[in-house]
Amino acid sequence: xxxxxxxxxxxxxxxxxxxxxxxxxxxxxxxxxxxxxxxxxxxxxxxxxxxxxxxxxxxxxxxxxxxxxxxxxxxxxxxxxxxxxxxxxxxxxxxxxxxxxxxxxxxxxxx
Numbered sequence: 001x002x003x004x005x006x007x008x009x010x011x012x013x014x015x016x017x018x019x020x021x022x023x024x025x026x027x028x029x030x031x032x033x034x035x036x037x038x039x040x041x042x043x044x045x046x047x048x049x050x051x052x053x054x055x056x057x058x059x060x061x062x063x064x065x066x067x068x069x070x071x072x073x074x075x076x077x078x079x080x081x082x083x084x085x086x087x088x089x090x091x092x093x094x095x096x097x098x099x100x101x102x103x104x105x106x107x108x109x110x111x
Contacts, residue, residue: 012090014070016040023049030062036093038070038086 013034015025022041026049029037039046046068054060071085072092 011035012093013037014040014086014090015066016070019045023052026053026063026066027058029066030058036090037066038089039066039068040070040082040086041068043069 011034013029013032013036015022015029015038017025017040019041022039022045026039029039030053046066050060050063050066053063067089070089071082072089074081074085074088076082076085
């Protein structure tokens with residue numbers, strides 16, 4: 001799914017391909033307009049993909065917005081733990097967005 005503008009119900013993109021199709025998935029992710037991008041993979045893998053995509057003309061700043069590796073650094077090892085760390089990170093990002101939205105609404109309501 002390619003989202004052309006930020007969507008209030010789908011503000012996150014998570015690329016998780018188990019190593020199959022990482023490049024194609026990142027190309028699609030970078031083309032979407034969402035608040036949060038993450039990649040499930042190693043720092044080495046994202047660095048190599050970043051270099052390749054920049055060489056092909058992708059915007060470095062857009063690629064730098066991708067959080068990799070995805071998830072909070074909880075020392076996760078198992079797939080279940082990695083999943084929980086990713087969900088925890090999305091929860092933090094979602095909460096941060098809701099707090100800033102409520103502050104904006106309150107400020108607009110102030111006389």
